[in-house]
Amino acid sequence: MRRSMQSIFDICLAAAIGFAALALPGPAQAQVDYPNKPITLMVGYPPGGLSDLTARAIAGAAEKVLKQPMVVLNKPGAASSLQMGLLAQAKPDGYTIGYIPSAAAVVMPQVEKVNYDTLKDFTPIVNLFNYAAALVVRADAPWKTAKEFIEHARKNPGQVKYGTYGAYGTTTIVMEALAKDLGIRWDTVPFKSDADAVVGLLGGHITAAASASMYAPQVRAGKLRILALMSHERSPEFPEAARLKDLGHPLVAEGFVGIGGPKGLPAGIVKKLEDAFAEAIQDTAYQELLKKLALQNQFMRSREFAAFLPETYRQQAELIKKSGVTQ
Secondary structure (H helix, E strand, O other): OHHHHHHHHHHHHHHHHHHHHHHOOHHHHHHHHOOOOOEEEEEOOOOOOHHHHHHHHHHHHHHHHHOOOEEEEEOOOHHHHHHHHHHHHOOOOOOEEEEEEHHHHHHHHHHOOOOOOOOOOEEEEEEEEEEEOEEEEEOOOOOOOHHHHHHHHHHOOOOOEEEEEOOOOHHHHHHHHHHHHHOOOOEEEEEOOHHHHHHHHHOOOOOEEEEOOOHHHHHHOOOEEEEEEOOOOOOOOOOOOOEHHHHOOOOOOEEEEEEEEEOOOOHHHHHHHHHHHHHHOOOHHHHHHHHHOOOEEEEEOHHHHHHHHHHHHHHHHHHHHHHOOOO
């Protein structure tokens, strides 16, 4: 009799829980069930570059945690601002998220007209990593130091062509600020991605590259030479490399890559995603990729990333003003 009463109680309890779940409003129920189908992770650069490689690595690790596929969708164009615009217009249900890179988040809106507001139109989820850019030349180039390279540029105005990713990346802003400081003139050659800029340099199509991080494997292979790092701190991997600040130019091109969704993304979904990415960044393959590309693991959860964005936006505004690059 006691076992029978217990069975009846268990059945009633299960039924009550089931009815309670059915009674949840639509958005709340969606958060409980999330995710129950594949998630799209948009990337604003073409395949093969820094953003694409890291996105595929982190997506592969995150989908193991979330138990649903995470599909990387490349939407290249306008230094990732095309993808950012699409992300801003997406449905805030957690099934369309995207990369939030520094160029599109804190540079492009201040130098060109874009169809999104970085500080209003997105829900920050996590920051994944930061990177320190570098001015690099081919290993067989005649310039051994940044001083020699700058002197060459001074004597040959307009003859030096440096490659960078997009027309208004953080590296472009630093290079133009440096030229303004030095009173010299060189030409920017924008490429679709950082990887393309490095390939262009290796092929001899440009004089130098202001590279975000795709330079690192080529420096290790002895194909490229670092003239100056655009970082606050010295590189533990390339300790002999001078920084621009060591040369008397306190200019820094340290970018970031985070992940966000459109504004209005429910808190429950944000929590599930940030927890999943917090676990995913421990993945061995992802960590090895960060090391290969000399990327700095600077993981931030949603609240910290949300506070970081406006402060970085303000700092970038000062650098843009100094560079003379305006709308």
